[in-house]
Amino acid sequence: MLPATFSAFELQPLPDGASTILRLLAAQAPNWPEIALVGARDPALSLALLVADPLGPGELQEGLNTVLRRRLERIGSDLLRAWLLGLGHVGEEGDEAAETALLRAECALHLAIETGYPRPDEAYLAGLWRGLTRSTGWKRAARPPATDLVAACGLPPSLADALETSGLLDEKLVGAHPLLALVEGADRLTAPDWPDQAETVARLSGLETTSVLSLRTDVAYIVSGHAAFPAAPASAAAPARPSLRLAEDPYRCAGMLGLLTAAFVDLDGAAIRERLAIAGPLFGLHTPPILLGSGEDGRLQQMLAPEPGSVANLITELQLRVDDESSCIALSTRSEHPTSFFLDDSGPGRSLADWQIARWLGRAGFHVLPLASGQEGVVALIGATSAQPLDSELRWRYAALLGAAARALRSYNRQRNEVAAREAMLQQRFRDHVRKIVHEATNPLTVLKSRIGMLAQERADDTPLQDEMSLLNAELDRIDNLLRGAADMPTEASETRHCRVPELLLDMRTLYGEPLFGSRGIQLELRAARDVPHAAIPASALKQVLLNLFRNASEALQPGQRLVVSVFPLVNVDGCNCLEIRFVDNGPGLPTERALDPLSPGMSTKGNGHQGLGLSVVREILAQWNATLLCRTQMGTGTSFQIFVPLEQSA
Numbered sequence: 001m002l003p004a005t006f007s008a009f010e011l012q013p014l015p016d017g018a019s020t021i022l023r024l025l026a027a028q029a030p031n032w033p034e035i036a037l038v039g040a041r042d043p044a045l046s047l048a049l050l051v052a053d054p055l056g057p058g059e060l061q062e063g064l065n066t067v068l069r070r071r072l073e074r075i076g077s078d079l080l081r082a083w084l085l086g087l088g089h090v091g092e093e094g095d096e097a098a099e100t101a102l103l104r105a106e107c108a109l110h111l112a113i114e115t116g117y118p119r120p121d122e123a124y125l126a127g128l129w130r131g132l133t134r135s136t137g138w139k140r141a142a143r144p145p146a147t148d149l150v151a152a153c154g155l156p157p158s159l160a161d162a163l164e165t166s167g168l169l170d171e172k173l174v175g176a177h178p179l180l181a182l183v184e185g186a187d188r189l190t191a192p193d194w195p196d197q198a199e200t201v202a203r204l205s206g207l208e209t210t211s212v213l214s215l216r217t218d219v220a221y222i223v224s225g226h227a228a229f230p231a232a233p234a235s236a237a238a239p240a241r242p243s244l245r246l247a248e249d250p251y252r253c254a255g256m257l258g259l260l261t262a263a264f265v266d267l268d269g270a271a272i273r274e275r276l277a278i279a280g281p282l283f284g285l286h287t288p289p290i291l292l293g294s295g296e297d298g299r300l301q302q303m304l305a306p307e308p309g310s311v312a313n314l315i316t317e318l319q320l321r322v323d324d325e326s327s328c329i330a331l332s333t334r335s336e337h338p339t340s341f342f343l344d345d346s347g348p349g350r351s352l353a354d355w356q357i358a359r360w361l362g363r364a365g366f367h368v369l370p371l372a373s374g375q376e377g378v379v380a381l382i383g384a385t386s387a388q389p390l391d392s393e394l395r396w397r398y399a400a401l402l403g404a405a406a407r408a409l410r411s412y413n414r415q416r417n418e419v420a421a422r423e424a425m426l427q428q429r430f431r432d433h434v435r436k437i438v439h440e441a442t443n444p445l446t447v448l449k450s451r452i453g454m455l456a457q458e459r460a461d462d463t464p465l466q467d468e469m470s471l472l473n474a475e476l477d478r479i480d481n482l483l484r485g486a487a488d489m490p491t492e493a494s495e496t497r498h499c500r501v502p503e504l505l506l507d508m509r510t511l512y513g514e515p516l517f518g519s520r521g522i523q524l525e526l527r528a529a530r531d532v533p534h535a536a537i538p539a540s541a542l543k544q545v546l547l548n549l550f551r552n553a554s555e556a557l558q559p560g561q562r563l564v565v566s567v568f569p570l571v572n573v574d575g576c577n578c579l580e581i582r583f584v585d586n587g588p589g590l591p592t593e594r595a596l597d598p599l600s601p602g603m604s605t606k607g608n609g610h611q612g613l614g615l616s617v618v619r620e621i622l623a624q625w626n627a628t629l630l631c632r633t634q635m636g637t638g639t640s641f642q643i644f645v646p647l648e649q650s651a
Contacts, residue, residue, distance in 0.1 A: 013045040014098050018084050025077045036069035043101050043128050052281035055154030064121045074278055082259035083282050085252060096131035100190055106219045108186035115205050126162040126183045189216050260400055264408035273304050276405045283401045284394055290381040291406055294322045303409045311360045318353050326351040332368040333377040339368045342387045371403040378406045438483045449476055471511045498648040499539035501567050502528040508546060516550055521559030528567040534648040535579045537625040545618050549583050557587040578644040590633040598631045
């Protein structure tokens with residue numbers, strides 16, 4: 001990682017490019033492709049964007065403009081404007097003219113394409129950035145090595161070599177990585193005597209001299225015309241750099257604070273974390289800051305959920321208190337003044353917690369920066385590479401960015417807690433209501449169970465009746481358990497996720513055969529093959545499905561008609577081994593309006609309070625277990641339903 005004192009705008013983005021982006025951002029719907037094109041032509045701007053959000057493996061193959069556009073959209077218009085507004089005196093303009101860098105980049109790109117180099121956009125970036133590494137504009141801090149810059153962007157070290165090896169003799173380029181020769185050739189094509197260099201470039205690239213001359217002519221035309229920045233309006237003044245430092249300019253400060261607030265407002269915690277991750281490097285924070293806020297218990301708590309095993313998670317385990325008299329972190333939270341802690345040879349000092357945090361961060365120490373986030377104290381821990389105090393410009397910049405993020409986090413957490421409190425209150429009211437219903441419902445259940453028990457005692461020798469009484473008692477117990485659990489929040493069911501279908505059908509015939517079918521003069525037949533495998537569905541879910549179909553059939557059939565339920569052990573449906581349960585009746589069939597869409601909710605023709613929801617409920621239950629329901633019907637002939645349930649071993 002780059003040190004926190006490094007900023008990707010130590011070298012200033014091109015004034016024309018920055019002003020063009022600000023004009024494009026003023027539109028109601030920013031033209032992100034055009035903004036990305038401007039960024040791709042600016043050495044410092046493209047570098048800053050890629051350092052802020054490094055490339056993923058193979059991502060550059062999508063094209064540099066696409067890559068930059070994705071990052072710009074992720075940053076957002078408000079944050080991007082705040083960044084450009086705050087540049088001010090942070091950086092210095094480079095020594096090289098913008099046209100020279102762009103010409104070299106385009107030459108490198110076209111040489112790469114002509115020679116078949118597999119990653120031409122790498123050649124373009126090497127040509128664009130080559131002037132940065134030899135510029136004298138790095139005045140606020142030591143110029144980072146090209147290897148660090150390139151690695152921070154997620155690019156290969158061969159590109160760093162191409163940045164640092166200018167002016168090599170031709171014989172030294174023989175056997176080197178081909179990118180070095182491409183960029184060296186592009187560099188020579190930007191020299192004033194480029195026609196004289198064409199033959200040398202041809203040898204380096206393996207192209208014909210005439211091809212090199214033609215390429216250079218075409219590139220010059222592109223750079224002079226099509227690649228120019230969009231023209232500013234005639235009334236627009238030439239861009240000028242601010243005369244005051246940012247921290248001393250109240251108008252720019254106010255504008256930047258407003259834009260930063262807008263950049264984080266109405267985001268959830270995950271979105272705030274993501275935006276802060278890309279904004280930090282843009283504002284010079286190349287190590288993620290740790291945000292701590294005072295809680296109701298007087299302890300400093302993480303405002304962003306820490307990753308397991310991270311330094312932030314270890315700091316949470318310290319349980320720092322705001323009233324800790326020895327910690328500079330607690331002191332800064334109480335006093336709202338910046339503090340610092342640095343390691344030395346004398347040992348931990350007054351606060352062992354501060355000493356541990358500095359060691360965990362792997363830095364010389366850390367700065368504690370209080371943030372304006374309302375009445376509750378919030379501080380940011382920023383790792384430091386040396387004992388030097390934070391520059392006032394950087395300190396203001398950090399406080400503005402992190403303060404906006406902290407306020408958004410406070411607002412998000414407050415809203416989330418309010419929603420959670422309302423949900424808890426509604427759940428409690430629901431549970432109280434259900435408990436009253438359960439209390440009233442248990443009385444008739446108790447009467448029914450008592451009456452069944454008396455009948456069982458009166459006819460103790462009637463074995464079939466005893467079996468039916470046991471089944472009825474089991475069903476009443478199930479209803480009682482369902483009622484008592486109605487007020488509880490849903491939990492993972494402990495029921496076995498498979499069942500034996502023939503046994504379940506036999507139990508249901510014993511319980512429901514007489515009241516639903518026998519008493520109405522309807523025949524019910526069960527047919528099942530031997531050794532039917534387990535179906536991958538809980539018995540309770542399948543029982544609810546079968547009971548709905550039984551009720552539908554009993555209400556549709558007339559005395560003397562018949563329902564046959566068959567079980568087939570192995571049917572392959574779309575490559576999945578299934579068990580089939582088939583319901584076939586010889587009843588009147590479904591009405592025409594229901595036959596068109598029998599499995600969706602619809603008006604029932606049965607009357608007596610029927611809502612027409614039975615089959616839609618059946619379909620929903622089966623869908624939860626990857627089962628399928630088929631319906632065939634014909635007026636005056638009958639209806640059949642086929643249920644295909646995956647077998648246990650194929651679920």
